Amino acid sequence: MKSTLYTLLCFLLNLNPVYAQVISPDKFGIKDFIPDDLKLLGNVKTIKIYNKTSDELAQDKKNKDFQLNSVYHFNKSKRLISDYNYSIYGERHTTYFYKNESFPLGYLTVSTPNSNGIYRDTSFTYYHFDNSQRLLDDITVEVNRPNIRNFVSYKYKQKNDKLLVDLFNYGSDSLLIYQIQTVFDANGNEIETKSFNVDEFDTIGSNPYTKYKYIKIGNTYKLKRKDIDGGHYREYYDYTYDNSGRIIEDIEAHASTTIKKYIYNINGFEVFEDNYAYGKDMGYAKYDNWDNLVFKGYLDKKTRVLRSDYYHVKYKYEYDQQGNWITRYEYSKEDPSIKEFLKEIIHREITYYKENEVSLNNEPLNLKLVDFALSSVKSIPEYAKKKRLKILEYQRKIKEGKYGKEISIKKAKNIEAFTPLLWTIVQEISGDILGDSTSEKVVVYKKPKQSDEEAEHCLAIFQKNGNEWILNGQFFNLIQAYQFGGESSVDIERKTIVISDEITSGWNTFNTYRYRFQNNDFYLIGVSISSGKCDEYIHFDYNLNTGKIEYEHSFEDCSEEENLKLPKNINLKMNKKLTQLPLMKDFTPGSNEMKLTKNEEVYY
Template identity: 30%
Template sequence: MKKYILLVAVLQFSVVKSQIVDAKFFNKEIKNSSIRQAKADTIVKSPFLISSIKVYTSEKTSYVSNLVKKIQNKNFHPILLLKYQPDGKIFFNETYYNGTIYQSSFYYETNGNLILKTNKMSSNPSIDYSWLRYDKKNYLDYELTYEIKDENKLQFQRLMKYKKEIQPDSLKVDLMNYSSDSLLSTVDTYTFFKDKYIVDMPVRYARKSYYRAFGDQYLPYQIDGYYVEGRTANFSYNDKGFPLWENWVNDKGLENRTEYIYNADFTERITQQYHMLGTEKSTKFVNKFNKKGDPVFKQTIEYTGNPLDIYTWDYVYDEKGNWIESKKYWQEVEKGIPKKNKLVEHIIREIKYYNSPSEFSPEKSPTFDERATKYLTSVPTYAEKIEKENKERDEAVKAGNYALEIPDEKHDKIEDFTPKYWTLKEIAYGNLNEDEQDEAVAVYETPSSDGDGDGQQVLAIYKKDNGKWKLWHQNFSAIMSSDSGGMMGNPFDGISIKNKAIVVQHFGGSRDKWSYTHRYRFQNGDWYLIGALVGFGAPQDYFGKFDYNLSTGDIVASYKSELSSDEKLNASKSWSRTLKKKIPLPKMDDFYPGGTETIVNGRTFYW
């Protein structure tokens, strides 16, 4: 009897928990991109029984050149093709852009769940497969994406796992996103309650978001950490789910405010922004819609009251009430007075309908490649291992428990010299002395002890000793630190051995870019710098070059500037100089790339 009562209690508890959030809402709100692409259809107001929609534009900026259709004696270019099931779900999406055709296909279970999305493009023979699987309660369980390349090669792309924890009054879900490198890139946490849920996204623009049910949708009513730390955004809606106002606040009070104003039938919608900490009216956006909900008017009014340009739309509708032709016009406004209308966009939509749902015959889904099954366990296991190693590494580096130099040892392979927590960047082989045997050079990135990501980089030189590799020399200045490349990241750009010299390359900058090539040779019992080649400049602006053969003292320097002016665009000013400057060769261990300067023709070159 007691066992029976206990069983009933467990069953009742399970039923209560399962009602926290309906699976349909769960799968919709969990922000899965594949599901959203299959359902994100704002192109028509009522997609039911629509078979397909093909969209053409008269613009020439994004068309496929060999796909042109003459409509109304004008050339139109296809930009989008959508195919629907009779229930309104998209099963095929084709877009055309810059000579490439992108295709996505969607496959569903009989209960309506999306189980597969495929992606391919005309310029690449490979196909991406995104498989979605659901648990017994019909909640999304995981999405696994892999790529099939030439010769049936399989390559892992992404795994998203939905780790669920059922609690008495909530359902907690950790969305674990494993990227193409098999590492755990993000973990977003959803906590569902009855009629609301909370999302924690530690590395996104909205750190913590609160959603509440409004009819058949959930809308955000509060977002913490909105774009910046310490800012909270609050939202209010009317009974139809239209926004009424939005406030941004921080620890000092109101930061920004936006109000939304509507007429009785919502055909006119005004967005009023406030500046000066949300106290004075700023920019106003006026949008008007027809009775079908299609935009017909758009204008921005500055905070001074000055009206800007006007955009309007005209439509032609089919007998089902969906528009099949749209014309967008632009009116320039000067000193408050609108000028003549100009047609700026002409869209044609070819819409086909089913006469009966029975006309639709779903395409058979491709089969799951069983070779990909291993990713479900191997990827999380590998990610967990790397995460553990990284944690140990961070703790060791913080405590200073790592090698500061390469130990004087012998190994069969160069890779075996790598100290723990160091990263081997590159190895090169070649002859560096008078014997006929190859030596080796390697570059390493050491841990950043202060946590700023700027790690010292080390150059190591190896030679053979009785069949094994032995450390010949290690240097801590010839390779720039890992964060010295500016926007380009790590500046180390390669190492090689040529003409019995070590050749080190660096590259960095942002708009203004620079490059270094330094050559080092062993002579007179030590390593010396024998050559420096420097390049720097910005596109359509200037470029400089400095080539210094330190062995001979020969210098060739040049500079070219491209000047833009109203009289003559891209006018150029350039010069080139050759000179001789013999100096004692700098030792490798005393030299820092970019730390020495030479002035030529009044311009300073850093090498």
């Protein structure tokens, strides 16, 4: 809102803030590094933040010690120069760099894990400006690996009385993720924004755009915004400000219309939010004179009486002499059946600079890191164009069907020679699976496909014959997990091919299928399925050679409800031997139903 308000005020005062809008660190997401809730009154030197949650308060009422969460250090120019953040996973320390103690150039973040952490990580973000202080590049690199994490490039073009700024965002794979073009008029007002989306194949997708209009009506001023997609209005925003630049009405229309009205008084301001989805109620928020949230909940739409039985949150503050809060109490009512309770206490220990006190020093920018960041991204735009052309060519061939449908070569000197056009090898393992005391190869390929019905993976078996490899068989129905967002792996154990699938969306599912060469062909001989979520678990183990089945279906209470009645756990042992084992070439995992009881069935 602050950027929009600034643009509006420049427009109203007939200023020309083109450079202020385009090149200032605020415009394209580069902040002064200070979180909004830490922009305090006075010349702050350090802030230490402690907290205690409701659980901690309940467990240890006598202990008045609070957990240290973070520490912030500022220079006398009111710039954040370093911070420390602590969590159960470890410590994160960030150092911020400036030009002339105030103009932001970047920051270095070092994450140090504790016993719960995963790995140490160091990243460096650098903001590259030209001689006119226009932002050219926003670069983030990983220092210890070294790797590019994110790269944003800016291009500027003057067109008649308009300034066009193009933003190009590249991912860690050096491909263009998206492009945004922002247009400013001669007065520096943002009048249009166009987005050029890029899909997973790096092709330009739909192009939604946003238009802005500024209007003066009496003593009020309006900023109208329309988000347009495919020629149709997708979202509509209408902001109204008073002559002091304070917002007094905010209308947002997309799936439904929300109207917010802001009422100002000597004690702060109130926000009334109306939406038909709220029914007889309306949203309500109250802020004090320091813009701190005091209450958020609901009112009766007609009487404007607080709905104290509904969800709400209250904040109480204790302030220091500078007018900054040093303790905040959060009271919450999260459900009509639960009483309001003290959810969290946050304490801020704030120290201020004395009049003649020397400022904390900014650390100098490491020029080696700057050179590393700039050299890392120097060739990315050109490389991304070439890579995109290759991907587009790949997509064109798939669309035209110019790729291998199956392995057509029957024998070759090496395994790579069997690979069809546009196929890639995902996994290759060796072992005796034919029982001939020699080592065969099992290879998993990822292959192109034109439709969802077409297989995306192929498992192939190769056997050695002298100095050549011979294709023994290829199977398109065995690798299934990838299409459900999971992963598959293949192993060879005791002369059997073992395919393991792991799918962790919704239910966590782990499936294992075993295939053995016998009677001159490959057959399915074993299935193991484990699937569960918090309150329910299923395990199915089937030895097809013997017909032995073990089945478990259990239930657990994961809710906080008392005396919740759970279904009875089921444990079964039975024998169902098939007259004919399924051939590996005919078997499709997950498509075979087995009825265990009247109410219990499983698909394997």
